[in-house]
Amino acid sequence: xxxxxxxxxxxxxxxxxxxxxxxxxxxxxxxxxxxxxxxxxxxxxxxxxxxxxxxxxxxxxxxxxxxxxxxxxxxxxxxxxxxxxxxxxxxxxxxxxxxxxxxxxxxxxxxxxxxxxxxxxxxxxxxxxxxxxxxxxxxxxxxxxxxxxxxxxxxxxxxxxxxxxxxxxxxxxxxxxxxxxxxxxxxxxxxxxxxxxxxxxxxxxxxxxxxxxxxxxxxxxxxxxxxxxxxxxxxxxxxxxxxxxxxxxxxxxxxxxxxxxxxxxxxxxxxxxxxxxxxxxxxxxxxxxxxxxxxxxxxxxxxxxxxxxxxxxxxxxxxxxxxxxxxxxxxxxxxxxxxxxxxxxx
Ligand code: NAP
Ligand code: ZN
Numbered sequence: 001x002x003x004x005x006x007x008x009x010x011x012x013x014x015x016x017x018x019x020x021x022x023x024x025x026x027x028x029x030x031x032x033x034x035x036x037x038x039x040x041x042x043x044x045x046x047x048x049x050x051x052x053x054x055x056x057x058x059x060x061x062x063x064x065x066x067x068x069x070x071x072x073x074x075x076x077x078x079x080x081x082x083x084x085x086x087x088x089x090x091x092x093x094x095x096x097x098x099x100x101x102x103x104x105x106x107x108x109x110x111x112x113x114x115x116x117x118x119x120x121x122x123x124x125x126x127x128x129x130x131x132x133x134x135x136x137x138x139x140x141x142x143x144x145x146x147x148x149x150x151x152x153x154x155x156x157x158x159x160x161x162x163x164x165x166x167x168x169x170x171x172x173x174x175x176x177x178x179x180x181x182x183x184x185x186x187x188x189x190x191x192x193x194x195x196x197x198x199x200x201x202x203x204x205x206x207x208x209x210x211x212x213x214x215x216x217x218x219x220x221x222x223x224x225x226x227x228x229x230x231x232x233x234x235x236x237x238x239x240x241x242x243x244x245x246x247x248x249x250x251x252x253x254x255x256x257x258x259x260x261x262x263x264x265x266x267x268x269x270x271x272x273x274x275x276x277x278x279x280x281x282x283x284x285x286x287x288x289x290x291x292x293x294x295x296x297x298x299x300x301x302x303x304x305x306x307x308x309x310x311x312x313x314x315x316x317x318x319x320x321x322x323x324x325x326x327x328x329x330x331x332x333x334x335x336x337x338x339x340x341x342x343x344x345x346x
Contacts, residue, residue: 112125244267
């Protein structure tokens with residue numbers, strides 16, 4: 001099936017309209033007519049070449065929501081007409097210790113990314129800036145009724161990427177959580193951590209988005225450009241989730257952790273980050289990373305968000321505004337996720 005899409009033709013080049021081939025629906029596959037696809041900063045890192053060479057042309061998009069139009073004969077979990085989602089992963093070996101544990105994102109054979117990855121048949125995967133996608137049913141999530149589909153799309157990456165470390169590191173009542181960067185991931189982290197019952201502080205470059213941060217569920221909001229922030233908040237947090245797409249002064253943020261506190265990096269900048277181990281030693285602190293979440297955990301996150309009335313704050317755009325949206329994301333001018341209306345591609 002030949003479908004319309006938007007693709008980056010080469011590293012650092014603007015995205016252009018194109019057509020791509022989607023495979024026939026196999027035994028365990030689901031054909032999804034895409035309604036919305038979120039724009040993640042990872043899409044921008046990938047097509048900019050920040051993370052190394054890519055198999056161009058690349059159709060980005062790993063925050064996909066749409067309607068099931070066809071299922072293979074082996075599919076039992078999804079039916080024609082269901083609203084479903086696809087995140088960052090469309091395959092994994094299913095057999096290694098990590099897959100068996102529900103951590104398919106850490107598959108020892110390497111998970112298959114939704115775009116710019118190599119699928120089981122050797123073809124290159126192409127993502128959600130497109131009208132349709134065919135995905136193995138094991139990587140298709142159910143979108144609960146009650147979440148607006150455009151607001152649900154960003155949950156498939158921004159939602160799970162923040163939900164997973166918040167859960168793992170125990171965000172909840174009595175815990176002080178800081179979120180660094182109020183962008184796509186950051187605003188989801190604030191909403192989810194607040195819904196989990198934690199006390200949430202936003203650490204943003206400026207106070208420009210303070211009103212929004214407090215409305216989203218934070219009780220404190222500080223500018224990291226103000227040196228007083230780092231003296232006033234020293235030793236305060238049990239958990240800091242860093243969502244910044246660029247390098248940060250890791251030691252400065254570690255100094256904000258309480259004893260046994262953890263700084264978890266989900267931001268994935270092109271350049272390495274460095275730290276002084278004294279920042280860890282002097283407080284038994286942890287510096288960790290986390291990548292998206294497993295499939296069952298992603299479903300748990302969607303159900304949690306539906307239960308708490310949580311969706312992303314989105315600006316819905318037609319596909320031909322994708323390059324402009326990329327510029328605005330790079331300028332930290334996103335409130336708080338751009339989402340492509342796939343109807344504009346038909
Ligand atoms: P985003 O919407 O651009 O948000 C990033 C935020 O970081 C910005 O809104 C800004 O917030 C802050 N920021 C940007 N540049 C900065 C700088 N130079 N110094 C300090 N702060 C800066 O991006 P996103 O989509 O949320 O993604 C964030 C990062 O997470 C990206 O690197 C992305 O690749 C990565 N990511 C990782 C995973 C994973 O599995 N680990 C999954 C998805 C995305 P303020 O304006 O509030 O300061
Ligand atoms: Zn993403």
